[in-house]
Amino acid sequence: xxxxxxxxxxLWLAFFRNTLSRDMEFKMNFIFEIFIDIIYYGSLFFFFxxxxxxxxxxxxxxxxxxxxxxxxxxxxxxxxxxxxxxNVFEINNKVKSGDLDFILLKPINSQFFISCRYVGIYSLIxxxxxxxxxxxxxxxxxxxxxxxxxxxxxxxxxxxxxLIFYSFEFIISSLAFWFRNFSYAGWLSGELIKYxxxxxSIYTKWFRKTLFSIFPMAMISSVPSRLLIFGFDLKxxxxxxxxxxxxxxxxxxxxxxxxxxxxSASS
Amino acid sequence: xxxxxxxxxINWIHSLEYRANVLIGLFAILSGLFIEYQIWSLIYESNxxxxxxxxxxxGGVNFNQLIVFIFLSIIVGQIKSSWxxxxxxIIEIRQGLINKYLIRPxxxxxxxxxxxxxxxxxxxxxYTLLLLLFILIxxxxxxxxxxxxxxxxxxxxxxxxxxxxxxxxxxCFSFWFGEVRSLVLAYNLAMLMISGQYIPIRLFPEKVLEIxxxxxxxxxxxxxxxxxxxxxxxxxxxxxxxxxxxxxxxLTVLSYLIYKKGIKQYEAYGQ
Amino acid sequence: xxxxVKDLSKSFKLFKRQAGLKAAxxxxxxxDYQNFYALKNINLNINEGEIIGILxxxxxxxxxxxxxxxxxxxxxxxxxxxxxxxxxxRNYKLLSNISVVMGQKNQLWWDIPASESFLxxxxxxxxxxxxxxxxxxxxxxxFNVKDKVDVQVRRLxxxxxxxxxxIAALLHRPQIILLDEPTLGLxxxxxxxxxxxxxxxxxxxxTTFVITSHYTKDIQEMCKRVFVLxxxxxxxxxxxxxxxxxxxxxxKLIFEFCDDPKDAFINSLRNTFKFNYxxxxxxxxxxxxxxxKLLSILLANHTANNISFEELxxxxxxxxxxxxxxxxxK
Numbered sequence: 053x054x055x056x057x058x059x060x061x062x063l064w065l066a067f068f069r070n071t072l073s074r075d076m077e078f079k080m081n082f083i084f085e086i087f088i089d090i091i092y093y094g095s096l097f098f099f100f101x102x103x104x105x106x107x108x109x110x111x112x113x114x115x116x117x118x119x120x121x122x123x124x125x126x127x128x129x130x131x132x133x134x135x136x137x138x139n140v141f142e143i144n145n146k147v148k149s150g151d152l153d154f155i156l157l158k159p160i161n162s163q164f165f166i167s168c169r170y171v172g173i174y175s176l177i178x179x180x181x182x183x184x185x186x187x188x189x190x191x192x193x194x195x196x197x198x199x200x201x202x203x204x205x206x207x208x209x210x211x212x213x214x215l216i217f218y219s220f221e222f223i224i225s226s227l228a229f230w231f232r233n234f235s236y237a238g239w240l241s242g243e244l245i246k247y248x249x250x251x252x253s254i255y256t257k258w259f260r261k262t263l264f265s266i267f268p269m270a271m272i273s274s275v276p277s278r279l280l281i282f283g284f285d286l287k288x289x290x291x292x293x294x295x296x297x298x299x300x301x302x303x304x305x306x307x308x309x310x311x312x313x314x315x316s317a318s319s
Numbered sequence: 320x321x322x323x324x325x326x327x328x329i330n331w332i333h334s335l336e337y338r339a340n341v342l343i344g345l346f347a348i349l350s351g352l353f354i355e356y357q358i359w360s361l362i363y364e365s366n367x368x369x370x371x372x373x374x375x376x377x378g379g380v381n382f383n384q385l386i387v388f389i390f391l392s393i394i395v396g397q398i399k400s401s402w403x404x405x406x407x408x409i410i411e412i413r414q415g416l417i418n419k420y421l422i423r424p425x426x427x428x429x430x431x432x433x434x435x436x437x438x439x440x441x442x443x444x445x446y447t448l449l450l451l452l453f454i455l456i457x458x459x460x461x462x463x464x465x466x467x468x469x470x471x472x473x474x475x476x477x478x479x480x481x482x483x484x485x486x487x488x489x490x491c492f493s494f495w496f497g498e499v500r501s502l503v504l505a506y507n508l509a510m511l512m513i514s515g516q517y518i519p520i521r522l523f524p525e526k527v528l529e530i531x532x533x534x535x536x537x538x539x540x541x542x543x544x545x546x547x548x549x550x551x552x553x554x555x556x557x558x559x560x561x562x563x564x565x566x567x568x569x570l571t572v573l574s575y576l577i578y579k580k581g582i583k584q585y586e587a588y589g590q
Numbered sequence: 591x592x593x594x595v596k597d598l599s600k601s602f603k604l605f606k607r608q609a610g611l612k613a614a615x616x617x618x619x620x621x622d623y624q625n626f627y628a629l630k631n632i633n634l635n636i637n638e639g640e641i642i643g644i645l646x647x648x649x650x651x652x653x654x655x656x657x658x659x660x661x662x663x664x665x666x667x668x669x670x671x672x673x674x675x676x677x678x679x680r681n682y683k684l685l686s687n688i689s690v691v692m693g694q695k696n697q698l699w700w701d702i703p704a705s706e707s708f709l710x711x712x713x714x715x716x717x718x719x720x721x722x723x724x725x726x727x728x729x730x731x732x733f734n735v736k737d738k739v740d741v742q743v744r745r746l747x748x749x750x751x752x753x754x755x756x757i758a759a760l761l762h763r764p765q766i767i768l769l770d771e772p773t774l775g776l777x778x779x780x781x782x783x784x785x786x787x788x789x790x791x792x793x794x795x796x797t798t799f800v801i802t803s804h805y806t807k808d809i810q811e812m813c814k815r816v817f818v819l820x821x822x823x824x825x826x827x828x829x830x831x832x833x834x835x836x837x838x839x840x841x842k843l844i845f846e847f848c849d850d851p852k853d854a855f856i857n858s859l860r861n862t863f864k865f866n867y868x869x870x871x872x873x874x875x876x877x878x879x880x881x882x883k884l885l886s887i888l889l890a891n892h893t894a895n896n897i898s899f900e901e902l903x904x905x906x907x908x909x910x911x912x913x914x915x916x917x918x919x920k
Contacts, residue, residue, distance in 0.1 A: 059716060063713045065713075066710045067710070069709070070709075084501035095508060095509060099512060099518060102523060102524070106371055107362045107366065111361070153690075154695075157662070157685060157688070159685035160682075239343055240347075244350070253361075254358050314662075
């Protein structure tokens with residue numbers, strides 16, 4: 053077991069090196085990626101600013117809490133893009149071109165390979181900046197106290213949320229095995245992920261329940277925010293762990309089924 | 320002239336292959352609306368259902384009016400957006416595939432405009448059906464008069480043309496820079512918010528709205544939607560249409576100039 | 591038996607659609623399928639250390655056969671066993687021991703030096719550092735690409751890229767190597783180098799090679815045994831030279847006379863043999879035994895300035911063969 057973990061970690065480091073080596077060739081991309089991030093995050097921020105002209109709080113989240121929530125949305129995003137995000141929608145391309153073949157012929161878990169192949173180096177910079185902002189704002193929110201235990205559970209929760217984000221996009225992307233011209237999987241996924249980019253408190257009761265279970269969008273950013281802002285909640289935390297395990301398991305099943313259906317593009 | 324029609328036709332056939340995408344488009348509209356519905360329900364509840372002030376409307380808007388406005392904004396926003404065509408154009412310019420257009424008696428601008436319409440036509444048809452369905456279920460909320468339908472169509476056409484021109488200008492930067500794709504992506508993201516697709520621009524803080532009114536942005540989404548919902552009285556139409564039309568001319572001229580310069584650059588360096 | 595293919599059949603579903611708007615609308619609601627039989631009842635046994643060529647025209651089913659053999663496709667019928675393993679179970683032990691190089695596809699990353707991709711393979715195959723260095727150096731030296739290894743792949747020529755692909759594919763010293771159209775698009779020198787390499791590597795490491803190609807020269811220079819596919823069926827499995835002799839037993843003789851032969855002599859020869867004669871040069875394309883007879887008669891009556899035998903171009907032979915294979919195969 054330890055040997056396997058070690059091996060896959062080394063392999064991931066090789067992916068990191070490879071990607072870094074390639075990205076260093078295109079230095080301008082760093083700037084562009086940050087530029088896009090600023091615009092995207094900026095527009096979301098703007099959205100809430102407009103809304104707060106008309107209201108003081110959205111459920112549990114007042115204006116300050118919403119800002120912290122948004123920063124966690126961005127951090128969750130960056131984390132996801134760093135480890136997994138750039139790869140998930142490559143599945144469609146690789147299925148269409150038949151490049152998936154090369155991955156399947158390697159003595160490595162193909163799901164791991166295709167999910168971690170390209171490391172999102174650029175997002176490290178955003179992550180760094182956002183972390184600093186986060187700490188500052190949360191410190192202020194908690195009346196100048198640093199509740200380390202909140203950060204710890206928030207961090208774990210972010211990683212779990214990232215895995216749920218991954219599972220979700222992976223399942224949608226894997227539909228490429230069944231629907232050949234499904235080039236807009238990214239669009240569909242983007243529309244669904246929107247639900248995670250609003251605090252869970254805006255949703256009505258019955259829908260909110262689905263966001264914490266079968267459509268676990270609240271698990272990606274809302275739960276980490278709650279753990280950070282309002283303190284540790286055992287029930288919520290355990291629920292998140294359970295949902296993460298279930299969804300990851302579903303991805304392995306779908307991947308296996310998808311491969312069975314895979315017919316490589318003719319030469 | 321017929322050659323342009325055949326371009327449209329072939330792209331229309333092509334778009335039929337991608338039928339799943341239209342379903343996603345529909346889903347995007349309804350899902351986006353659903354989220355907005357949740358947020359604004361909460362806001363109106365917190366304010367005891369009092370009307371929200373909206374620029375250009377005396378007394379503000381109630382919940383139903385706002386949701387209808389947002390619904391139309393989302394649809395119009397989607398119709399005018401062009402990711403596929405612009406991506407393709409950028410690739411063509413960067414990889415030197417543009418040659419095939421230069422040696423044919425065809426205008427690059429109009430070729431891609433037809434392509435744009437062709438690709439989007441399936442969406443346009445389906446969204447029109449959605450609008451008709453809406454009118455059937457909730458009569459009287461939009462298109463109070465026949466003339467508002469005509470006004471809507473006219474302003475929508477101008478909006479589509481304006482939007483295309485803006486994409487075209489951005490795409491032309493590919494003649495000089497490599498990573499224009501990022502620029503277009505950033506534009507799309509910014510436009511989602513600024514054009515009023517998710518929050519009507521009339522709700523923006525006044526200072527921001529003032530700045531936006533100096534750009535063609537209000538004519539992309541707000542103008543057609545305001546006509547459809549009857550916010551702009553017919554008497555005000557003429558000068559709005561005039562401004563919209565002026566923007567069309569300005570952007571067309573700009574497109575032409577930038578394209579010409581770009582082609583010179585392209586020919587100078589080959590690709 | 592190292593690779594065993596038994597009763598293998600594979601068919602694909604193809605979409606059918608006519609041109610025109612009406613047809614487009616129809617297909618929007620309902621899609622029309624047609625079955626295409628890529629392979630029918632293929633039987634093939636490959637021994638360890640063999641170099642076997644799979645020959646056939648485009649669309650004959652060569653690449654499909656390769657993909658089935660490595661588990662990238664599932665057959666509709668039949669079984670495949672490689673070293674006792676079932677390929678589509680994707681056992682890692684098997685995968686660590688095979689390698690596939692596809693002439694038209696790149697495994698290496700475009701924007702970074704090949705050496706980086708090699709390093710990645712080292713980790714994927716979990717290779718020991720010493721072993722990796724040794725193997726890498728051997729291959730780099732053989733192909734003489736030491737100064738190209740640190741150049742971005744996109745800056746290499748097609749021939750150099752192919753060499754890098756092969757190196758990447760062999761770093762883990764697989765026992766079975768499948769090459770799908772390896773010389774496609776390469777210049778003559780690179781093609782020759784690759785063929786030379788295959789022979790060398792097979793000798794050195796007793797590796798099994800399965801090579802598909804539609805270039806007859808590839809097969810001629812690398813493979814003793816050939817497996818011929820035609821429209822999804824196997825029509826020949828055996829020695830390549832025998833096949834050629836079977837199809838076209840003819841050779842060409844060119845005889846240059848020292849002195850002018852008499853017309854009567856030439857005419858008498860024409861009764862028995864078919865040939866061209868012009869200005870002291872006689873050229874005849876005949877089966878070898880007939881040529882020997884002709885030659886002995888010529889030498890008995892005249893001296894020659896120059897005699898040469900030519901093999902007929904194998905490509906022409908194969909082209910004739912594919913146009914009507916049943917003519918040659920019982």
